[in-house]
Amino acid sequence: MTEGTFAHSLVIGSSSGIGEALARRLAAGGSRVALVARREDELRRITKEINDAAGEGRAIAVVHDVRAVDEVPELVQEIARRLGGLDLVIFAAGSMPSVAPDEYDTPKDREMIEVNLLGAVAWLNPVADRMARLGRGTIVGIGSVAGDRGRAPNPVYCTSKAGLHAYLEGLRNRLAKLGVTVVTIKPGFVDTAMTRGKEGLFWLISADRAAEIILEKAAHGAVTAYVPARWRLLMTVVRSIPSFIFTRLGI
Numbered sequence: 001m002t003e004g005t006f007a008h009s010l011v012i013g014s015s016s017g018i019g020e021a022l023a024r025r026l027a028a029g030g031s032r033v034a035l036v037a038r039r040e041d042e043l044r045r046i047t048k049e050i051n052d053a054a055g056e057g058r059a060i061a062v063v064h065d066v067r068a069v070d071e072v073p074e075l076v077q078e079i080a081r082r083l084g085g086l087d088l089v090i091f092a093a094g095s096m097p098s099v100a101p102d103e104y105d106t107p108k109d110r111e112m113i114e115v116n117l118l119g120a121v122a123w124l125n126p127v128a129d130r131m132a133r134l135g136r137g138t139i140v141g142i143g144s145v146a147g148d149r150g151r152a153p154n155p156v157y158c159t160s161k162a163g164l165h166a167y168l169e170g171l172r173n174r175l176a177k178l179g180v181t182v183v184t185i186k187p188g189f190v191d192t193a194m195t196r197g198k199e200g201l202f203w204l205i206s207a208d209r210a211a212e213i214i215l216e217k218a219a220h221g222a223v224t225a226y227v228p229a230r231w232r233l234l235m236t237v238v239r240s241i242p243s244f245i246f247t248r249l250g251i
Contacts, residue, residue, distance in 0.1 A: 005219045006088035006138070010034045010079055012066065012123050013093025015042040017192035018142060021211035022090055024050060027058045034079045037093070038065040066093045066119030067111075076126045088218060089127045090140040091120045096194050099154045109156040116160035121167060128171055128180065135179040140218050141168040142185050145226065148235050152250055165224075172223065183218050186235070187227040203230065 009026045013019040015037035027033045027050045037043045043061045050059040060082055064075060080086045095115040097108055124139055131137030146154070147161030165184055172182035189201040190210045210227050217225040226232040241249070 005029075006031050008032050008080075008083040008085040009088040009090070010036065010083070010086060010127075011090045011092055012036040012119075013091065013142075015039045015046065017092070017194065018187070018190060018207050018210050018214070019090070019092035020046055021207040022092060022214065023059065025208070025211050025215060026088075027054060031058075031088075032083045033059045034062055034083055035059055036062045036064050036066075036075075036079075038063065066123065067114045069118065069122035072122045073126045076123070076130065080130065086127070086130065086137060088138045088140070089124070090142065090214075090218075091123055092142045093119055094142065094144075094194065096154065096157050099157075101153070112156050112160050113163075116157070117163045117167070120164055124167075124171065128175060131180040132175055132178045137179075138181045138183065138218055138221070139168075139171065139175075140183045140185060140214065141165075142187065142214070143168070145186050145188050145231050145235050147186065148239055149241075149246065181218075181221045183222050184224040185214050185217065185227055186224065186231065188231040190227075203228065 006026065009031045011019050011023045011026070011033060014023040014035040019037070023033050023035050023046065033050070035043055035047055040063045043063060047059045047061040051057050062075060062079060064071060093115055095112050097112070099105070099108070120141060124141065127139060131139070141164055143164050144161040146158045147165050150158050165186075168182055168184045175182055187210055189195055189204045191204055191206050195201060205228060213225070213227045226235065
C-alpha cells in the first residue's frame, strides 16, 4: 500500500482539508502519524477518530501555531522521539483570506507570508538538517498553482506560494546528493474550507482524492507534481502568456 511506505510521518496543518486527509490516509496505511495544528479541539477529535479506527495509538496530536517559529526545533526532536523516527514530513498548513480588489491590508498579507512561507521554512529547515544527517527521508511541501503567476485577486497569496516553490527547489538541490527527497505539490482547486463558497471553480476534487495523489507522488519521489495532473498542461499555457496580455485578462 502506498500510504504504508512511510512508517513514521508528520503532517503540519492537519486539522482540516488536505492535511487532515493525508493524516487519515497515512494512519490507515499503517504509518505512525504526528498531527500538528493550532486548533486543539479539531486536532484531538481527528486524532481520536484515527486511533479508534486503528484500534491502537497510531496518531499523536501536537498543538502548535506555525507562526511560533522558535518552538519548532524542539518540537521536531520531540515528535521524532515519540514516533520512533521520521520518514515523511508534509507541510500542509496554509492561509488564504478573502481579499477585495481594492484592498491593501498589510497585517492580512503578513499572516499569509508567515503561515504559508515562513512557517514552512521554520519546520522544514530542522527536518532537512535531521534527514541530511541520517541520509534518508522525504519532505513534501504543499504549494499551489497560484504560485505560478502573480494574479490580481490575491497578489500576496501567489507570492507566498511562489516563494515556497523556490525554497523547496533549493532544498531539493541541496539535499539530492544526501539521500533526501523533496517533493513540490501544486494542487488546483480542492474542496476544502479555503475554497468553499468561491465561484468559478473547475476540476474540483475532494481533499481525500488530493491526498491519495500526493502520497503516490511522495512514494515515487516526484520532483514537482500538479494535482490532478491535468493542471500541468493548463499552467504551462498560463505561464507562457505575455504579461501585457495577462494584465488585460485580470485573472
